[in-house]
Amino acid sequence: MQGPAQDGSGAPERAAGEEAASYIGRHGVPDVVEVLLPDTSGVLRGKWVPGTGMAKIWRDGVPMPRSLFGLDIWGREVNATGIHIETGDKDGLCRPIPGTLRPVPWSPRPAAQVLLTMHQDDGSPWMLDPRHQLKRQVARAAALGFVPTVAFELEFYLLKPWAPGEVPVPIFPHTGEARQNMYSMSDLDACAPVLHEMRAAAEAQGLPADTVISEAAPGQFEINLYHRPDALAAADEAILLRRLIDGVARKHGMRATFMAKPFTEFAGNGMHVHISLGDGAGGNAFARPEGEGERLLRHAAGGLLATMKDTLLFYVPSYNGYRRLVPASYAPTGISWGFDNRSVAVRVPNGPPAARRLEHRIAGAEAHPHLVMAGILAGMLEGIERAIEPPPPLTGDAFQVETERLSPFMGEAVAGFLGSDFIVRTFGEEYQRIYGVMKREELAAFERAILPLEYDTYL
Known part of the structure; x- marks a missing residue:
């Protein structure tokens, strides 16, 4: 496994001499290097660079337009952000993130890939890059003596190919029937070739893939990543895992979706995040004796609940994502927490004290891992710094308990984000404005669209 990802701004010459040379020594010179920059929606933007020019990527960096962080989910410029042609559409300098140079096993030609992060001309971070927002929260945790330990779980559907105008259909692995068959070994066996290749590709890339599960719906699976004592590396690897799953599925004539x-009739795709706070000496701060660990965990949960409306747009950034937040749909609907309870938004899983952690269950699988992690960590630290006490933990079916609800409407989430003092304090007024404007315009595009159901009803 390759080492943890760090910030890409330091010692590019040394990185070029060591990381690129090490890669070539193990894999040979690739035909191309795919340089990958996740935009504000987590969509990968980038270039193919000839493999013979690999060292130049580290030595000189890769220029990319700063305005890539002002694109909507379709890749169109959102002019209301004010960061496009009116600024001259200047480039930012993108540096490779050490530890993310990996082979691309599903490529038909020898290829490598590396994640980038964007900086300004003077080397300072371009704060519209979500990775820098997460890095700020990691630094905030470090100042309090905490090292976040993080694991992502990603759900996805495998789909049959479909033509334009057709409705996508999931792979029905075993019987060909559309039915629930949770944790089915037969469904894993039926899709074994593609799932085993995903596991092999993860091993080849050094991604810490753990369990593979057949989930709650036909053709739905989950791949988990091991816990990492590095929130930045964990989010980087979640981005790379999504690319891997999509790439291997295409190779097998399928499509993978994180939508x-x-x-409507089946469970949605979630991105569950497990997080504990290391104490810097290998211990878990949530396991501290004499009630201190329980107090820290309680305040961290309190902060997550208190800021959940403010940060909801990070966890559910898409119009479609709010269709997932409905009762009895394997997704939380209330601002709630509890112990060993999968119907709440923030769960404390069972386990020994050394493994005590929080599981954040709100995010959709299409969300940006760096923004999801930044929102979670910011909420936890807010709770710890302000000693926020949560309400009593819920037991039983949280869908049946009267709690404050998460909004199922994107418009309310956008309004909550744009009106939040917490977002201004934590992420900056400019980030609040630009992210909020982008999501407001995406919402307007969906609200203008005429649905097929309307034609079926009125024509």
């Missing part, structure tokens, strides 16, 4: 709610 939050692709089918």
Whole structure:
């Protein structure tokens, strides 16, 4: 496994001499290097660079337009952000993130890939890059003596190919029937060739893939990543895992989707995040004796609940994602927490004290891992710094308990984000404005669209 990802701004010459040379020594010179920059929506933007020019990527960096962080989910410029042609559409200098140079096993030609992060001309971070927002929260945790330990779980559907105008259909692995078959070994066996190749590709890339599960719906699976004592590396690897799953699925003539709610009748795709706070000496701060660990965990949960409306747009950034936040749909609907309870938004899983952690269950699988992690960590630290006490933990079916609800409407989430003092204090007024404007315009595009159901009803 390759080492943890760090910030890409330091010692590019040394990195070029060591990381690129090490890669070539193990894999040979690739035909191309795919340089990958996740935009504000987590969509990968980038270039193919000839493999013979690999060292130049580290030595000189890769220029990319700063305005890539002002694109909507379709890749169109959102002019209201004010960061496009009116600024001259200047480039930012993108540096490779050490530890993310990996082979691309599903490529038909020898290829490598590396994640980038964007900086300004003077080397300072371009704060519209979500990775820098997460890095700020990691630094905030470090100042309090904490090292976040993080694991992502990603759900996805495998789909049959479909033609334009057709409705996508999931792979029905075993019987060909559309039915629930949770944790089915037969469904894993039926899709074994593609799932085993995903596991092999993860091993080849050094991604810490753990369990593979057949989930709650036909053709739905989950791949988990091991816990990492590095929140930045964990989010980087979640981005790379999504690319891997999509790439291997295409190689097998399928499509993979992380769409939050692709089918009305079946469960949506979630991105569950497990997080504990290391104490810097290898211990878990949530396991500290004499009640201190329980107090820290309680305040961290309190902060997550208190800021949940403010940060909801990070966790559910898509119009479709709000279709997932409905009762009895394997997604939380209330601002709630509890112990060993999968119906709440923030769960404390069972386990020994050394493994005590929080599981954040709100995010859709299409969300940006760096923004999801930044929102979670910011909420936890807010709770710890302000000693925020949560309400009593819920037991039983949280869908049946009267609690404050998460909004199922994107418009309310946008308004909550744009009106939040917490977002201004934590992420900056400019980030609040630009992210909020982008999501407001995406919402307007969906609200203008005429649905097929309307034609079926009125024509």
